[in-house]
Amino acid sequence: MRQQRLVGLAAIFVLVGLFLIPGNIAWGANSNKQSRTKCETLSEKDARAVLDSLRLNEAKILKIQMSPVQGLWELAVENRGDRFLVYVDCSRNFVMPGPIIERQTGIDKTRQRVEELNRERRVDLTGLRLDEALVMGDRNAPVKVIGFVDPDCPFCKKLHHEMKKVLEKRTDIAFFLKLTLIRQSPQVEQKSKAVVCNRSLGMLEEAFEGKALPSAECDSKELEENTKFMETNGLHGVPVTLFPDGSVQVGFVESSALEARINEAVGRMKGEIKKQPMDAGKK
Missing domain, CATH: 3.40.30.10 (Glutaredoxin)
Structure with a gap:
């Protein structure tokens, strides 16, 4: 069953690999300190620019951290109450929504992370009527x-x-x-x-x-x-x-x-x- 699932996700791995190639080539070809620093950090200002380019101007950035894939940043975002992830490469030119799948376990790391984000969120129940439920x-x-x-x-x-x-x-x-x-x-x-x-x-x-x-x-x-x-x-x-x-x-x-x-x-x-x-x- 696990093998079938992984085979079914082969196309995703290929796409992720193709997506990462440009970033990795650029990173390896330019080994100066400025290039390395650019990949080692992603400021909120840069993250905001990425979201604005995606027309997510009102989205709130919850957290910025490196994703399970080296060289791919993870933006945890909330937009109109909906929480989700946006992945950004080191060049800031490529973005993707996921999923990221862990090959050995078959775990959808994107879904796992979104579930964590939802566990942290709270909804105001004030005024929610239960008399007709x-x-x-x-x-x-x-x-x-x-x-x-x-x-x-x-x-x-x-x-x-x-x-x-x-x-x-x-x-x-x-x-x-x-x-x-x-x-x-x-x-x-x-x-x-x-x-x-x-x-x-x-x-x-x-x-x-x-x-x-x-x-x-x-x-x-x-x-x-x-x-x-x-x-x-x-x-x-x-x-x-x-x-x-x-x-x-x-x-x-x-x-x-x-x-x-x-x-x-x-x-x-x-x-x-x-x-x-x-x-x-x-x-």
Whole structure:
């Protein structure tokens, strides 16, 4: 399986190799101190110029560091709430979005790094209504986790099963599911309206299983509000999971990893609460 995956990524390696050749030739041909210094450093001013040339004028630079590939700089960027990487060579003339694949392990280092960036981000949950959400578990459970899904999303279905596994072990957790039209299509809209208008978790699960849902219309603005919330916070796909401290999980995870992220979030919140009395006395 691993060999097949690596073979399938052979084209990517070839492209990355071709991309790196000009930079390496220039670096090796000009061995003076100025040339070496240019590759050993990438200032924020230079990084800003690269992003501006890509029409990412409003993007925020989160971090600049050397990528796993020698001679290729990694820019961690946030643009309109979306976090991603841009790779820049030593000449500052070539850029690429990735992925960078580690040959021996087959690990997508770009994806791994983006996941780290998303673990660091926080979404302000203030004002996010839960009264119309579909609830898995006890609505009054102390730990509330929010999930954005749509009925036609296969990874939402997979994550739904993993949420059930967590609930089999944890009665202190509840999942609040909010449907969204972030993936625009007539089919998604029709099924989502049916689920929201009936406020039916059962109908959502039927949709996950590929069953047809009756059309429905109602006065609820939940779909529009949920979609706007996602767009405002740079959340562009489903599933998305928001933990109690506002931390974010993009995409599917297994139940063990999901529970671990929940525990991390709760632990951080408890730590912050414990620090408050000490900080409150400082002037």
